[in-house]
Amino acid sequence: MKICMLTWEFPPRIVGGIGRHCFGLAKTLAKEGHDVHVVTLDFPGALAYEEIHGAKIYRTSIDLGNPDFITWTFLFNHFMEKKVATLGRKTEFDIIHIHDWLTAPVGIASKHYLKRPLVSTIHSTEIGRARGLHNPDSYLINGLEWWATYESERVIVTSNSMKYELESQFRLPGEKIDVIPNAIDGEKYNEEVNHDIVKNRYGIAPHERIVLFIGRLVPQKGVEYLIRAMPQIVGQHRNVKFVFTGDGWTRDHLVRLAASNGCWDKVRFVGFVSDSELIDLTLCADVLVIPSIYEPFGIVALEGMAAGVPVVASNVGGLAEVVEHDRTGVLVYPENPGSIAWGVNKVLSDYGYSRWLIQNAKRKIEELYGWEAVAKRTAEVYKKSCERW
Amino acid sequence: MRMSSRFAPGSMPDELYFLCMLHNLGATTPERSLSLEEISRWTVIEPAKAEENLRKLIENNHVQSNSVSGTQKYFITVNGIRKVLSMYS
Numbered sequence: 001m002k003i004c005m006l007t008w009e010f011p012p013r014i015v016g017g018i019g020r021h022c023f024g025l026a027k028t029l030a031k032e033g034h035d036v037h038v039v040t041l042d043f044p045g046a047l048a049y050e051e052i053h054g055a056k057i058y059r060t061s062i063d064l065g066n067p068d069f070i071t072w073t074f075l076f077n078h079f080m081e082k083k084v085a086t087l088g089r090k091t092e093f094d095i096i097h098i099h100d101w102l103t104a105p106v107g108i109a110s111k112h113y114l115k116r117p118l119v120s121t122i123h124s125t126e127i128g129r130a131r132g133l134h135n136p137d138s139y140l141i142n143g144l145e146w147w148a149t150y151e152s153e154r155v156i157v158t159s160n161s162m163k164y165e166l167e168s169q170f171r172l173p174g175e176k177i178d179v180i181p182n183a184i185d186g187e188k189y190n191e192e193v194n195h196d197i198v199k200n201r202y203g204i205a206p207h208e209r210i211v212l213f214i215g216r217l218v219p220q221k222g223v224e225y226l227i228r229a230m231p232q233i234v235g236q237h238r239n240v241k242f243v244f245t246g247d248g249w250t251r252d253h254l255v256r257l258a259a260s261n262g263c264w265d266k267v268r269f270v271g272f273v274s275d276s277e278l279i280d281l282t283l284c285a286d287v288l289v290i291p292s293i294y295e296p297f298g299i300v301a302l303e304g305m306a307a308g309v310p311v312v313a314s315n316v317g318g319l320a321e322v323v324e325h326d327r328t329g330v331l332v333y334p335e336n337p338g339s340i341a342w343g344v345n346k347v348l349s350d351y352g353y354s355r356w357l358i359q360n361a362k363r364k365i366e367e368l369y370g371w372e373a374v375a376k377r378t379a380e381v382y383k384k385s386c387e388r389w
Numbered sequence: 390m391r392m393s394s395r396f397a398p399g400s401m402p403d404e405l406y407f408l409c410m411l412h413n414l415g416a417t418t419p420e421r422s423l424s425l426e427e428i429s430r431w432t433v434i435e436p437a438k439a440e441e442n443l444r445k446l447i448e449n450n451h452v453q454s455n456s457v458s459g460t461q462k463y464f465i466t467v468n469g470i471r472k473v474l475s476m477y478s
Contacts, residue, residue: 065415072413216475248475249401272471
């Protein structure tokens with residue numbers, strides 16, 4: 001099939017899960033013989049056009065700016081639309097695939113212009129991210145999300161909890177929604193790393209154990225509850241270091257919070273790290289904590305499970321589907337430092353239990369979350385959409 | 390001018406709002422850098438306030454400055470872009 005994938009985030013322009021998802025999906029679909037064209041935004045140092053594992057990547061520059069976020073979003077959609085229109089003259093696409101509301105305008109316009117079916121993957125909703133609609137931008141984004149699902153022939157979500165969100169928020173018929181989980185490339189976690197060298201880079205002694213957080217430093221990720229749990233963890237395990245990777249607008253607040261709870265010498269805020277560094281850190285971690293308040297899927301949980309790190313995660317949304325409590329990880333109450341501390345202490349205290357979780361988790365990853373299976377199911381959704389069109 | 394209402398007032402430091410605006414204006418490479426006067430005009434923020442924000446952002450390696458024909462101009466670094474994306478995505 002000839003696929004036109006539209007996303008605002010694609011490596012190296014990558015922060016959240018969408019970039020990683022699009023990269024994995026595009027390269028696997030291309031490997032399976034599909035003709036994949038990804039239209040995305042430019043990034044300093046990245047080529048305007050390149051082929052990655054057979055997928056064709058077009059990075060569009062945005063030649064007009066506006067300080068307002070929503071206006072800027074519509075501007076980049078316009079420039080992407082121009083690119084799609086140009087590509088559409090040379091390539092007869094079978095399907096257009098958008099990811100989240102950010103590319104909804106270009107996706108919907110392209111559907112009508114190219115007269116091809118549209119598929120949307122909704123990774124999260126504005127109501128979930130912002131915990132309600134509190135300002136005009138949020139109302140508009142919510143409207144765009146609804147519009148994208150309405151205009152789409154099929155809607156893909158990554159978990160049953162997201163399916164429920166769309167059914168309840170948008171009154172979207174369940175039969176229009178396909179649940180296809182996120183996937184990961186488990187092989188990249190097969191490498192051997194020297195733990196002492198990696199730890200040394202962050203000023204962590206060889207005997208110290210790492211409690212790792214990976215993600216954006218935004219309220220949705222619940223980082224402050226992990227920080228509030230630190231004294232209870234340090235109380236039982238003196239030899240731990242808490243490593244926070246990622247960046248976000250609450251960073252300064254979180255740094256102040258960590259500095260005020262008596263555990264400052266145990267904390268490392270390392271900011272955004274490269275993919276290879278992230279893999280090294282994950283492989284060295286003793287426990288990965290995902291204290292999210294809202295998480296439609298939680299790809300970080302899969303990454304931890306693939307890396308052989310026990311996962312302690314909030315019992316919310318897609319995380320509760322990925323992590324099976326007491327079997328492939330430990331689920332804790334969201335927004336509850338005491339519960340988070342309990343989960344982390346349980347894993348750090350019992351080596352046999354943590355090995356057992358890891359073994360179960362690895363088996364689950366291999367069975368359910370490989371890119372080949374996810375790409376195959378996505379291609380089936382494309383096929384179904386074309387047949388109905 | 391209307392700043393994005395995506396974030397509740399007071400929920401984010403001023404300089405980060407300002408960083409988002411620079412990003413949305415397209416000042417993301419040395420070739421697209423903007424002078425203080427241009428930034429102030431586009432964002433409708435007093436030059437003194439804009440300069441103060443720029444100073445903080447430069448300290449945090451989110452913005453860099455360069456001199457173009459004797460005029461000091463400013464653009465967002467890759468770190469700065471990632472900071473903005475972490476707020477939006």
